[in-house]
Amino acid sequence: MPISRYKNFGRIKDPKTGLMRLKTFPPVSAEEVRRQNDITVRLQGAMRIDKIAEEYLGDGRYWWIICLLNDFTFPFGKMVAEGTIIRIPAEIDSFVNLIQDKIR
Numbered sequence: 001m002p003i004s005r006y007k008n009f010g011r012i013k014d015p016k017t018g019l020m021r022l023k024t025f026p027p028v029s030a031e032e033v034r035r036q037n038d039i040t041v042r043l044q045g046a047m048r049i050d051k052i053a054e055e056y057l058g059d060g061r062y063w064w065i066i067c068l069l070n071d072f073t074f075p076f077g078k079m080v081a082e083g084t085i086i087r088i089p090a091e092i093d094s095f096v097n098l099i100q101d102k103i104r
Helices: 049-057 060-070 092-103
Strands: 010-013 020-023 039-042 085-088
Touching (some): 049 060, 049 085, 060 085, 060 092
Antiparallel strands (some): 010 020
């Protein structure tokens, strides 16, 4: 019988949507992590979020950073439309450290 990697997470009601979600870590808003030196990019064509992360952050696994910084919700399978202006952190390490400090 397979074991779910989510089995130890509790479930909570999301105050914004009223829907149930896994309690993984405290919510962090985009405003809390935005910095003056963030890069803004206007997409020249529709792109998946993991491809944006791969191109600008060097690793598609940083898709969650793009989502957090731009208030994207439920990004799975989503294409970001051409012409959309998105924020990308200039310094990935300091961004990740900031997030880790917020959830401790």
